[in-house]
Amino acid sequence: MIEFQQVSKRYDDDHTALRQINFSLGRGEMAFLTGHSGAGKSTLLKLIMLMERPSAGHVIVGGQLLNKMPRRQVPYIRRHVGVVFQNHHLLFDRTVFDNVAMPLEVMGTPSRDIGRRVRAALDKVGLLTKERMNPMQLSGGEQQRVGIARAVVNKPPVLLADEPTGNLDPALSADIMQLFQQFSQVGVTVLIASHDIALINDMNRRTLVLDGGRLIRGGDLPAAEDQREVLRG
C-alpha cells in the first residue's frame, strides 16, 4: 500500500532530512515510525500526503507513483490518505459534525450520505452524542478522536497519524491505539509516528526507526523477502 524505494529528501539549504529510505507496508498493516526529534519522521509522512516531494527515489501509495504527480492530481491522492495531526487541525467555527464532514464535502458526497457516514465515524470514536457541539468545548482526548473520525470518514485505504497521543495521558493513549488497531483489522494501512517508546512496546507492532534521516530498523521488506524465500524453497 505504501512503498518507499531509495527515497531521499534534501531541502534547499543542504539539510538532508531523509537518506535512501526503503520500506513497504502492505494492506491492513499497522506500523510505528519512531526516532528522535528531527530524525525525519514528519518529512516521511509529508512525502506520503504529498506535502513534500522526494529529491530522489520513488514514493508509491496505493500503486500510484507520487514523485511526478501533477499538482492538480494531488487532491485526489489526498482523499485516499486519512491523516491525524498532533494539533488536530480542527476548525472552531463549526460543529463537530461539520468538521468530520469536510472530507466528504470536498468529494461532493450527496448530503444524505454525508449524515449517515459522519454519524458512523463519530459512533466509531464514541462521540455520537457530541456531534452538535463545538470542538472547543471538548477535552483534548475528545478533540483527537474528532480528528480521527475526520481522517477515516471517507474510508481511506491509508491512515497516517503524527504524534496522535502527544498530549494525552496513558489511558487515553491506549484507547486511541485501540482505535487504530481496529482500523488496521478492517484492511486500513496504518502508519503512526510517535516517540512514546512505552506505548510502542506495549503494542508490539512493526516499528520503523529513523536516525539522522536513515532508516536503521524495521526497513526491511518482510513480505517481499518471505516470498523470495518461498520461491527459493
Added chain:
Amino acid sequence: MANRPAPAPKTKPPKSGSGRAGPAAARGAKRSKTPMRELLDSYFSHHRKVAKDSARRLWRTPVASLMTWTVMGVALALPVGLLLLLTSLQGVSAGWESAARVTVYLEDHLSLEDAGRLRVDIGARGDVSEVELIDKSAALEEFRVSSGLKDALDYLDENPLPHTLLATPAEGSRTEAGMTALVDALEQTGGVAQVQVDLGWLQRLAAITEVLGRGVWALGALLAVAVILVIGNTIRLAIESRREEILVAKLVGGTDAFVRRPFLYTGLWFGFGGGVVAFVLLQLTLWFLSEPVERLAGLYRSNFALSGLSFEGTVALIAAAVLFGWLGAWLAVKRHLDAIEPG
C-alpha cells in the same frame, strides 16, 4: 433495484396519475439515478450551499459589508449617473437638430410667382420635408416691428430684403453630412442668391457631447478598476481570516476549485450588493434633482428632463457590478489562495 431490467407490471405507475402512485414513483426515480446524475446533483447542491453560506457570512458582519457595498455603489453610480445625464443631453440636442432650418435667400429680381415656383421645386426634394415662403414685404414688416428701426426703414425707397425660403430638412438628412449636401444642392439651384445654415453650434454641441461621452467612459473604466481592486483587497482579508479552513480543506483533498468557490461567491455577492446600492443612489439623486431641473428647463422653455435607468439598464448595471465583484475575487484568489499550501 436500480439494475432491474424491466419493471414488474404491477409497480408500473398508472398513466392517469393517481395521487397515491406519485410519491412511490418519485422514490423509484430517485433510486435509479445514474452516478453521473447524482454527481451533478451534488455539485449543484454544493454550489447552492456555498452561495448561501457566503451570503450569510456577509450578513453576519452587516456594517463591514455595507461599507464595501457603499464604496462599490458610489463608484458605480458616478459614471452611470453621468452617462444618464449625457443621454438626456443628447436627447435635447436631437430636438434642436430637428428645429434646424436652412434659410435660402433668393435673388432680388425674382418675383413672388417665381419664388412660389421655387418653393414647390425645393419642397419636392427628397431631403426636404417642408418649405415655407416668406415674402419680402412680410419680412420687412416683421423686421420693422422686431428691430425697432421703424423710422430708419421708412426712409428707404424700396424693400431691400429678398424673398426668402425656409427649408426644413427631412428626418434622414438631419446629419452633418446630409445638411452639407443639402446646402450645396440648394446653392446650385437657379434663382438662389445665398444659403445659410448655422451648422457651427450643432457641430460644437456634438463635439462637446463626444468629449463628455469619452470622459465618462474613461472615468467609468478607472472606477471599475478601483472597484475590482477594492473587492480584491476585501477578499484577500477574508482569505487571511479563513486560512486554517483553507489548509484543512486542502489537506483532506479539496481541489483548488473547491477552495476558491466560497470566495468567488463572496465577490459575487459584494458585486450584487454594490449594484443595488448604486441603483438606489441613482434613484435618490434623480428624485433629488428632478424638481430644480424641471424648473430650470421651464425657464428655457425646454421639455428637458433627466431620464432614469430603464429596466434593461438596471439589469446591466447590476450584472456589471456582479462581474466586477467576481473579477476582483478571482484576482485575490489567484494571488493569495494558491499560495496557501500545507507543509
